[in-house]
Amino acid sequence: MKNILVIGGGFAGVWSALGAVRTARENGIDPDEIQVTLVSSGDDLVIRPRLYEAAPEGMRVSLDRVLGPVGVRRVAATVTSIDTYARSVVAVGRDAREIVLPYDRLVLAAGSQVVRPELRGAEHLFDIDTMGAAARLENHLRRAAEQQPFEGQFTVVVVGAGFTGLEIATELTERLREMAPADRHGEVRVVLVERADVVGPELGEGPRPHITGVLAELGVELRLGATLEEAGERSVTLSGGEVVPAAATVWTAGMRASDLTALVPGERDRIGRLVVDDHLRVQGVPGVYAAGDTAAARAEDEHLVTQSCQHAVPLGKFAGRNVAADLLGLDLVPFAPDPYVTCLDLGPGGAVLTSGWDRAVQLTGQEAKKLKQQINADWIYPPVDDAEHILRAADHRTTWPTEEATA
Numbered sequence: 001m002k003n004i005l006v007i008g009g010g011f012a013g014v015w016s017a018l019g020a021v022r023t024a025r026e027n028g029i030d031p032d033e034i035q036v037t038l039v040s041s042g043d044d045l046v047i048r049p050r051l052y053e054a055a056p057e058g059m060r061v062s063l064d065r066v067l068g069p070v071g072v073r074r075v076a077a078t079v080t081s082i083d084t085y086a087r088s089v090v091a092v093g094r095d096a097r098e099i100v101l102p103y104d105r106l107v108l109a110a111g112s113q114v115v116r117p118e119l120r121g122a123e124h125l126f127d128i129d130t131m132g133a134a135a136r137l138e139n140h141l142r143r144a145a146e147q148q149p150f151e152g153q154f155t156v157v158v159v160g161a162g163f164t165g166l167e168i169a170t171e172l173t174e175r176l177r178e179m180a181p182a183d184r185h186g187e188v189r190v191v192l193v194e195r196a197d198v199v200g201p202e203l204g205e206g207p208r209p210h211i212t213g214v215l216a217e218l219g220v221e222l223r224l225g226a227t228l229e230e231a232g233e234r235s236v237t238l239s240g241g242e243v244v245p246a247a248a249t250v251w252t253a254g255m256r257a258s259d260l261t262a263l264v265p266g267e268r269d270r271i272g273r274l275v276v277d278d279h280l281r282v283q284g285v286p287g288v289y290a291a292g293d294t295a296a297a298r299a300e301d302e303h304l305v306t307q308s309c310q311h312a313v314p315l316g317k318f319a320g321r322n323v324a325a326d327l328l329g330l331d332l333v334p335f336a337p338d339p340y341v342t343c344l345d346l347g348p349g350g351a352v353l354t355s356g357w358d359r360a361v362q363l364t365g366q367e368a369k370k371l372k373q374q375i376n377a378d379w380i381y382p383p384v385d386d387a388e389h390i391l392r393a394a395d396h397r398t399t400w401p402t403e404e405a406t407a
Helices: 010-027 063-070 133-145 163-179 182-187 208-218 259-263 309-328 365-379 387-393
Strands: 004-005 034-040 042-044 060-062 073-083 089-091 098-102 103-106 112-114 155-159 189-194 221-224 229-230 235-238 243-245 246-250 256-257 288-290 341-345 349-353 360-364
Touching: 004 010, 004 098, 004 309, 010 034, 010 063, 010 103, 010 309, 010 387, 034 063, 042 063, 060 063, 063 073, 063 387, 073 098, 073 243, 073 259, 103 309, 103 360, 133 246, 155 163, 163 189, 163 208, 163 341, 189 365, 229 246, 288 309, 341 365, 349 365, 360 365
Parallel strands: 004 034, 004 103, 034 073, 103 288, 155 189, 155 246, 189 221
Antiparallel strands: 042 060, 073 089, 089 098, 112 256, 229 235, 235 243, 341 349, 349 360
16 A cells, blocks of 8 residues: 655645545545555644634634545644655654654645744733634733723734734724723724834735725724834733833744755745745655645746645645545646635725735725625535535635535
8 A cells, every 4th residue: 555644634644645535436446555644743634824804713623524535544642853865754643652653755734934023021922823822812812801990901912913913903802892891992002013114014015005094994003114022921022112001912024934845955045934846845855845835836837836725735735636646646736736826804994805915906995895704614625524526625726615625
């Protein structure tokens, strides 16, 4: 039996495993001939793009309902070493025992994590990088709202005005008002701190006028060209000396690929992603592929993919297709995702949809919000329980599990 091993239970890992099974089945391969195994420390696919929303504990799908129906073996363990010469992976299970997982082909899809800062009081910072972290923030804000009045009780400071920072900042304007008594709505403040002199520096000029207009309408206070100097339990100090009383400070500034990429002897980019070729093979490391936030892949005129669900899904499907094709001696297909778009949620201010790498605005306001809600509540969820629907959705030629694929 040949073994395909996938490391990571996020979007890229799940779709890599499903894509590999689909390719094997399409080519008449008996399940006893190729075993697809996914190793992940968690039991759920966390719907990470939704963790800025309220009630983050529900943003998950059981991995067994997605992987089990198509015969993917799931190992609940934490990977500790990767030997690309011996083609084996060592992981530690929940019983603290080591598990050795041999592979013929490997897909590293271990995701990314927020880069935590080294500053005084960093232990007081919150983030929404994981479901646990997002739930911790939600619970903290609710507990703070129930306490005796204190200065900054309904204030949150958000550090980083990128995609994640903008979504959580605008979302919080409404969430904090729901928590605050009616006679204290005037005390609700969201302060958005950005090192650059503009909001959304990586989002470009296209949507910026609309974004800044919505921030002004929602009353989000901007501190541009500023950094966080010190965090406290109920206040933060910004560069320049301003002290902002706040119930919580949310850090969203910067992402980095999983540390597991350092265990693969390949070239990495500035955020730790492994450099891959057009077929998502890690250059110079036979038998190893990378997908999702661990892959520095090229798309559309040599643009590097973003660390986002939008690219993680197709990266997973293409990696799964190619890793199985590689074992079967079939031609590999070059990575070719759908044209790049962004849909940024702006809370009660609607949303903004852009297209292309220059991010030309296509939709704004509630029309864009409706699309964003459809993406969040439907498109990014994999089908469950039904093997036929799951494998239909794993086609690398379709980015999202479309209505036709999942109905």
